[in-house]
Amino acid sequence: MSGKELHVISNGKLAWKDLAEIANRIYPYVTAIHIREKTKPMDEIFLGVQYLLEQGVPAQSLCINGFPWMAAASGLGGLHLPESSPVLSIIRESYQGVHRTGVSVHSVEEAVKREREGADYVLFGHIFATNSKAGAPPRGLAQLRRVADQVTIPVIAIGGMTPEKVRSVLEAGASGIAVMSGIWEAADPVETVKAYIRELQLEETRGVRYEAYE
């Protein structure tokens, strides 16, 4: 795949209506919008995803955090799994329609293990200090470099990203970045996304999504 990746992660704080409105404005410019709603009940998340689809957010742009069945049932482009997920082959075999699956990792060893299991990418963080992971020490660019050196699948860097930091993250071997707080609460989410894609040297292709991997 040419170009770098930009993943935008929901922050669990928005009403579905606001999430849909912003998602519809930013999806043309991003690799994936992750629905990561850790504190909401599962039935609400399922209905929320249906609502996003009804509002016109393309299924291919959406990546669900944590529910393989939901990715399969709604034909979503992606599935992202937390660190504690069981071995990936079990999920892969059960949900064959789910075609791009990533996993959060926090060490070189986990990244290597998940690559071996068949993950399509790993999300590694948190790289920089961030309120979204307050209290935990950041892992930093040197550790990112070690992860990127040890796997061949894309390593997406997360945690404390700003457009100014993108270059150093790419230089450390990342294939892209994931951003949570920086987008949803921005005065202009589209302009904010565009600032990232300029740094990632992504074209505004209106389609840098999972189709790009097929």
Ligand SMILES: Cc1nc(C(=O)O)sc1CCOP(=O)(O)O
């Ligand atoms: C959701 C998440 N996962 C992380 C990890 O290290 O696995 S860090 C993180 C939060 C990133 O938020 P922000 O863009 O606001 O810094």
